Amino acid sequence: MGVEQEFSRAAARMLAHVENGTTDWAPEVRRVAVDDYINADRWQREMEEIFRRQPLMLALSIELPGPGAFKTLEVAGKPVLLTRAKDGVVRAFLNVCSHRQAVLAPAGCGHASRFTCPYHGWTYSADGKLMGVADRQKFGEVDTSELGLVQLPCAEQAGMIFASLTPDAAFDLEAFLAGFLPDLAWLGLEGWYHHCVHEIEGACWKVVTDGFVEGYHFAAAHPDTIHLSTMSNVMTYDFFGPHQRVGFPRHTIGEMRGTPEAEMYKQEGAYFGFVRFVFPNVAFSVAPTVGGTWTQIIPGATPQKTTAYQHIIFPKAPTTDEERAAYQSTADFYRTVVTTEDFELGFRIQKGLESGAFKNMVFGRNEWGNQHHHASIDRYICGPGK
Template sequence: MDSATIATMKALMEWEGQRKAPPPGFPKLPDVPAARYTSAEYYALEQEHIFRKTWLFAAHLDEVPEPGSFMRWNNAGDPIIIVHGTDGVVRAFYNTCRHRGAPVVTADKGCARRLVCPYHAWTYKTDGTLVGVPERQDFVDLDMATRGLIPVRCEMFGKLIFVNFDDGATSLRDFLGPIAEEWEEFGFDKLRLAARHSFDLACNWKVAMEANMEVYHVPFIHPETVAPLVDAKRNVNHLYPGGHGRMLAPPPREMQRESVRALENAPNWTAIETVGELGRTHTQSYTIFPNWVSPLSNYFVPPLIFWPTSLTSTRLELITMAPDWGDGEAPDLWTVPDETSPSGRAMARLIQEDTQFGEAIQRSMESRGFRSVPLSYQESRIYWFHQHCDRMIGVDRVPPDLRVEQAIGAEWVSPNDPRVALMEQNAADLAMTG
């Protein structure tokens, strides 16, 4: 990010902190229909048209580190295999044998030069090619060249592996849009996977995710964890094509001494040397449609991934990626040791604060008292997310009583930002009157 852009961002944060109303021209956000969180019909539309047609984070290269490595991945319904081919290419396939439909891979992880179905020993190369069929003479006109494992779109950003079930989808880089360039400073091609843990939540996936898409709640839910480090009043939201978003907020002008001391006593983390000024000194978090939320800093890239497991349940993945920590203990930003847990880990305090009300909110939403959701300007990233959900589904496919209005226009979507012109005009007016 160049110096002029950094200066503009800093000025925008000050402008946001001083405004008395939403920016002139920003649309009044209509209520979000309540049933988007409770309707089985809408949930089915999400599964078919969102999670089957967008790029989804699946794995880190450290999980399939060498040629022949493979892992199972089942977070989006259909069983998938992620395979690091012996030719060095990372691919994804449906974990379904082309003979009788048995899973080709039954172990969660492994390493092999061939993938052998345990049912009848049909054998595949790591590029998916079928190369072995026992008693082949008994199959009439079996064209092995057309019976390889069925591929799933698979592309990488740095060491991150994404999949997409839609063969006609745009490339991963085009999907990320301008965010791909903004992320270059964080060195995704050098980050190691430090921790990956999952926890089940008893609420709709959007209930869980939206708690991480605004800072309106920070003073109330995080008074001792986030609030001392983030000035929510000077937060700037940015909307990107494709339903993505970003928040950028400075630290409070006068940080509490306890918070400063905590930072000074932080572990000896390895820094990402290429991160620029805002990444080093401010809090920023990206929402990548549909289910990724991650703060980024000069020490970590720690995404939270929200996987719907039913209408009223979510699997939350807590991931920490960081530069090489050498012989030290691998950093884990989101979980802490817990001897009472089957996994040996528990959610850290900050995550517990964000998830503590999920089940109660879901129950409350299912009551007759929940009619609709009025969102503020501060919560515009949530409304933008809902707009894109309907666009992915196809607005005409969404029942009228479940739709959100397409209220936020392209003029508010990056690279456009009317706030910059408003801010500059305000400064010019003050200069003239001063």
């Protein structure tokens, strides 16, 4: 089945659910131990087995728009440098100087023809080679070919850049994405416009990810924002390995009645939307005609903390002041909703988890996306039997 057919089928399911008062749902209610959220050993295993070993979606291609572009970030204690060298190829490195291990490139995005270490001034090219040893005649003999940056497995696909944080980790992106790539490729992200990024502090990474894969909370948590446009507690779920696409009907979806099913995919954005969740920590809340957000949820230095990078993206760059102002107003809206509604609730959940009040979280049959996410995490850190 092609992706457009898949989208149409999901849209038809949403319409039927709205008419019947139903939703996609899991075979049963599932409990997840509170300890899974707060235990430091468990969190370390998640960092080791998932964040440091599996392919992570680290950037959009449009964040590294041409030769010389770079982006740095820190994930699971690993400083990472992404570069696009003169040959146009994106590479990932540990952002660490081979001399005395200082973090090399500064935080953020930019353009640089070479990277100069701030400590003693060694320089590296964008393809990771050590180009210059400062005051080399006094330093002594070294083989510079052995002192380049440590390269990480990396691939650019469908306008996204994936890398693994462990140099020798198995890196089979196609297998990891488990059939999800055609959906993501359909968005054509390589041609989009990156408007801005918001850095937002949050609670435990799983408390934060939980909020992206269900719409059960829309009516209570977002009564004056999301719920004005999108129905609460009606979801479709399609799973691809650990990844998922969650569908959410808008209040207008009834107007789609009479549309041939094969045409329904064209109404994404107008009558329904999807969150495309790329395991373990990236959520795209975008529609192909109107844009939206992609959010990268990066665990902090402890199990209780997360930094989320909420990127505001649109299918095309603004061409007028009015359009630019509209983009900014969309960006402000998303930042406010996520900060004051979702993440604020996340801190309250974190407090509840740590209070010892209950031993388990209870995920309803309607919260199938959450159930799937936690089962996927379990599979990576405990094996398929858990």
